[in-house]
Every structure is written in structure tokens, then in C-alpha cells.
Amino acid sequence: MGKWQRALNGKINDVNITTNTAPSLETHVVKGACPHDCPDTCALEYHVTNGKLIEVKGSASHSVTAGVLCTKVAKYPLRTYHPTRVKTPLKRVGNKGEAKFAPISWDEALAMVATKFKSIIAEHGAEAILPYSYAGNMGILQYSSMDRRFFHALGASQLERTICSSAGAAGLQVTLGSRLGTDVEAFAHSELIILWGTNPITSNLHLWSRCQEAKRRGAKLIAIDPYKSLSAEKCHKWLAIKPGTDAALALAMMHVLVRDDLLDHGYIANHTLGFSELKERVRDWTPERAAQVCGIAANEIETLANAYGSTKKAVIRLNYGMQRHGGGGMAVRTVACLPALTGAWTEASGGLLLSTSGAFPINTAYLERPDLMSCNANGELPRMVNMSALGDALTALNAPPIKAMFVYNSNPAAVAPDGNKVLAGLAREDLFTVVHDIFVTDTARFADIVLPATTQPEHDDIHRAYGHYDITLNRRAIDPIGKSLANTEVFRRLAKAMNLSDPCFDESDESMIRQAFDWSHKTLSGQSFEALESDGFLRLKYPKKDGFITPFANGEFGTPSGKCEFYSEALAKHGFDPLPTYTPPHEYGDANLAAKFPLALNTPPARNFMNSTFANIEELAKPHGAPTVQLHPADAHARNLREGARVRVWNARGEMKLAATITEDTREGVATILWGHWRNHPGAEGFVNDLTSQALTDLGGGATFYDCRVEVSIA
């Protein structure tokens, strides 16, 4: 018996396998966790009457949630009981893309998938099968457990999950060595908050409420963003930076900090590596030079740097906006150097927050079983396919070509860049596509088989977070709608249908939930699953100051040197500049392309949507109306466009026709379309992601959604 089997058998026997029936009390409250791709991971309360979900509330006792939910999840019953939910497995009876389906049974559906997978493996090898999933559900089980075991055991192509955060994660990793950051609750005590490429009113509500609290206490709020977002509008200062130039601004800030000696020499000496090289690097990065690159006046850069250097209670919330550009990884790395220069990490309310996802001691190898993958004749593991270049993978990949794709937790026809290529791939008659989702999404319209998925109150899970330090438990509150099944159960059944015999495919969700974390890890010392079960959440143990987690107050960075690495040997080894640097964006930095397509296209999310999730819920979609393209008055004037004009936004990859809105909220030279609508939304033709590019970031192989050039003309 192998190591894994022994561990698993022992553990399966230790726990009660719970039955899947919701209690039938008349009214009760069940504790849950929000599954959406949001840093806040709210602790929820499901209010259930006679087996029906009546209301979803934010837990008042969970300090991050503080009893408040965003509009989307506060209206969750609308999603769970939506009339257009997929309630039974379906098979395609029309053309691909037509969304004509007929219901079939689960047994029939699983047999069809297994038969097709087996014949593809026999003819082309297992690498011809591609799983495609992202963060529709961020529960540790539903995001990555039984699914990974299944595809690992098959030997399917591995998916590089790069569509969101991989560039920033790589930038943070080489600089700080860990994905840890300032405690969200400490923001309330900051004196200066810089919102750098982020719009928390939309995407990080519980951080925004702490920013407001700080503002009431007298803190200064500054937004750095090419678009005057809902949050930028409420800051004291909006610095309308040119897209993709953030690293240049950070280098100029460092220039001022060094020039004016606004430095914490003790922190630099004890906890950083490469200060003398950094000093050399920033010598030429005068505010005047950065002003040319960033389109922000030199005196504004001086003021920003001075404000930043004058208090240690200065915190930077950077998010993924700045890293969706060609130089995005290096931009995050460069900004991440700032708090170590001023010693802001020594204050609980200072420092920087990109992600806390590295804080959690997850038993990833146990949950995902990478050991089930076997090597080919050349001793290699199954190939990696980058999800951000799906269009090319489906239309150009060979040896073997992708013959089957299994999509779950994602909607690539809407969210992946270069949408025309993605659709061309999905339309291939010889591609067998399975989509497991709650609704017939833009992707499911092309599926050969659609499988019905549960929503969060219909299954169990356990959660980490990427915006705070708490583990949260989600308990099933209602019976599944129709014949829907959770991701874990689908892959459990599919493993049986494919005759996979490893005992890991018999493991229950409850067993995986209890072993998702390493309970012997120091961050969980003195904590127990039982306490988590009774409270619904618990906080990891990290060093604290003033009651807040301070990850780097005493250094202890996760880099090879244990220091904040201004100089990175790891980068040098991989052929990158070892020092912070400005890498111009691919398209925005291309003068030839600029002549043809003079505008930068910025497509950040709209408030009531969560990527492409929620746009089909009428009550949430209505306030946003049809999508529009926002243009600066100067750009509109140059093209003779009036408010409301029907325009064509286009480039070499695709086009979109929609109404123009003329506003100074978007920087001159930047066209902004808030995204999240589905394809074929009334009032628009074409689609946002038909314009965006499959080019990848410098570090982390990430997507470059905001590094995109277009022209706009009358339609």
C-alpha cells in the first residue's frame, strides 16, 4: 500500500461521513462562506425556512464581514432559485453555439463523457484532454481537490491558472518571498492610504469600509488609476496615470525618498538586500523623467513621495489592475519595495497589501494528489497549457491537439482574452466540450454536454481568503436544486465511470474538509476544527502589534535571504533584471501600433457583477444598463463623437459596437468599458474580450487584459 493510500484509509476511517440531507427545522440559520473571487471571503448566515433559503446575511460576529455584504450576495436567493438554472444534465441537439439541448440522466451523461475520454486517450493520449477551471467557486474543495486528482490520474494536460493574479504573485514572491500583507482591519488606523490600481468600492468592500474609517480619523486617501473609479472619486487625490507605467512612478518615488533621506536606515540595514544597488538604480529616475512616462506632473510625484515618506502609517493597497500589462510582474515587484525603504512594515497600519493567500497552511498535495500523474517516455509530466492563451491552445496546439475540454468554475467564452479565437476553438466540430455550471453561460452554449452545478448553500466547503487571515467554513443549508451536483461529486462519479481505482476517489467531502489544513502548523496552534465548526471562522496566528497582524515588522521575509530583496538573485538567474525596473507595456508602449490604434482600452469590472457571474440576474444587471465606452472629451472631440453616439471600438483582433459616454472620469487617451456583461447583451454587438490580447506578462505568464490598443470611430 502506498504512502497516500495509507494516509487516506486511516483518515477516512476516522471521520463520520455525513449524509446529505438538510435539517427540516422550520426556521434556522446555517453558517456559510462566500465562494466568490473576492478578497473579502465574507462569513455568511443562511436563513432557511422549511428547507428554503430565504435570506443571506453577513455574519456580525466575523470582524472582517462586520454584518455587511455586497449587493450581489445579499440577493443570493435570486441566483440560487433563478428560473434559468441548469437543473439536469443536457446533451447538445443543435449546432455548437446555438444552446439547443435535450435533458439526459446523470448516468447517461457520465457514460458519454467517459466513453469519449477513453477513445480520445486511446487515439491521441491523455494530454489531448484539457481541464479549464478558475475561481467561480473559491472553496478549497470545489476549487481544487477531487477535480485535480481526477485529471492527474488521467494524465491530462495541466492548466496554468494565470488569468488573474500570477504576474503579481510572482512579483511579490521574488521581493517579499510570501503572499502576505497588511491586516485589512488595520487600514482603519492608517494616516495615508494609496489605492494603487484598485477600486475597492467595487471589488473589496470590506477594505473600503476601513478606508472610510481612516478618512474620518483624518487619513489622506490617494488613488493611482487611469480611470476615476467609484473609489478614486472618493479619495482626496486622483492621480490619472498612463496605463502600465506604475513601475516608473514607484522608481521616481524611491528617487525622492533616497534624495531627501526619507528612509528607515535601521530597517534597511537589518531587513533588506541590495540597497546600494537600488540607490544606483533610482538615481536617474527623477520625478521629471517619470512625469514623461506616467503623464503625471513632476510636482505631483514629489508631493506623493513626500507624503509617503513622512509617515510610517502609510499603506499601499495595490491590486491586480497594474499587473494586467506586459510589465505587470515587475511593476508589482517595484511597488512592493517601497514599504521596506520607509520602514512602514513596522507599523500595523503601514505596509502593503496585495494578497494574503500565502498565509494558509493548506494540505495541497493531499487534496490534489500530483503524485497520481505519471511521466511520459521522456520522463516529463503532462504538458502545461496557459489558460490566458486558450484561443491559441484550441486552434493551434499540436502533438496532440486538444480534443476534449472540461470546463468548470469558469466561463472562458466571456472571460478569456482574444475571444474570437476562443470562440473559433469552441466551435470546432472535433472538440468535445463538457461544461459544468449553474447556468447556460456563453461557454455552455458551445458544450456537447452540460452538467448542473450546485450553488454555495447547496454544498459543504472550507475556505481560505486572499484579503484577510481567516479560515471560514461553509455548511450546506438546503438540498441541491434539481439534479445539480457539487464539483467534488461530479469528479468522484466520473472517476468511477473511467474505472479509476485509487481509494482517493472514494473520499468524502467531509474527510477532505477536515484535512484541508495542516492543523499541526504553527499558525493553527491551539486551534481546532471543532472551534471552527462552532464559530464558522477562525484567525490564523501571526505576529501582531496593536492587535493587528504585522507580517514583516521584524523582517522574516520568505525570500532565500530572509530579507526584502531589492536585488533578486532568483530574477538574475532567470535572465531578468535583478533590480526593480520599468518594463513598458506591450501594446501601450508600441509606437507603431499607437499610430493605428491610438487609444488604450481599460476594462475593469462593474460593481454588480463578479467577472461574468451575476450578469444574468436581472435585478443586479439593471442598474448597469447596456455596456458603454467612456471617452475623454478631447478624444471624443477629435473623432467628432457626441454623447450617446453609436461607436465602433476596434483593433486587429475584433470589434465591439456600443454607445459612447463622454466623461473626464477616464484619462485622455484611455477608453474605458466596465465589463461583466455576457455576450450578445442588448444594446451592444461584439464583446469586450474580442479586443483583448493573449500576450503574457513578463513574470508569471499572466494575462494582459488592460494592455490593449484600440481605435474608436462612429459605427
Ligand SMILES: Nc1nc2c(c(=O)[nH]1)N[C@H]1C(S)=C(S)[C@@H](COP(=O)(O)OP(=O)(O)OC[C@H]3O[C@@H](n4cnc5c(=O)[nH]c(N)nc54)[C@H](O)[C@@H]3O)O[C@H]1N2
Ligand atoms: N464587484 C466585483 N468585485 C470583484 C470582481 C468583479 O468582477 N466584480 N472581480 C474580482 C476579481 S477576480 C479580482 S482579480 C479583483 C480585482 O480587483 P482589483 O484589481 O482591485 O480590480 P478593480 O477593482 O477593477 O480595480 C482595477 C483598477 O485598476 C485600474 N487600472 C487599469 N490599468 C491600470 C494601470 O496600468 N495602472 C493602475 N494604477 N491602474 C490601472 C482600473 O481602471 C481599475 O479601476 O476583484 C474581485 N472583486
Ligand SMILES: Nc1nc2c(c(=O)[nH]1)N[C@H]1C(S)=C(S)[C@@H](COP(=O)(O)OP(=O)(O)OC[C@H]3O[C@@H](n4cnc5c(=O)[nH]c(N)nc54)[C@H](O)[C@@H]3O)O[C@H]1N2
Ligand atoms: N476584459 C476583462 N476580462 C477579464 C477581467 C477583466 O478585468 N477585464 N478579469 C479577469 C479576471 S481577474 C478573472 S479572475 C477572470 C474570471 O474568470 P472566471 O473565474 O471564469 O469567472 P466567472 O466569469 O465568474 O466564471 C465563473 C463561472 O463558474 C460558475 N460557477 C460558480 N460556482 C460554481 C461551482 O461551484 N461549480 C461549477 N462547476 N461552476 C461554478 C459560474 O456560474 C460562472 O459561470 O476573468 C478575467 N477576464
Ligand code: SF4
Ligand atoms: S462577493 Fe465579496 S463582499 Fe460580496 S459577499 Fe462575497 S466576499 Fe463579501
Ligand SMILES: [Mo]
Ligand atoms: Mo481575478
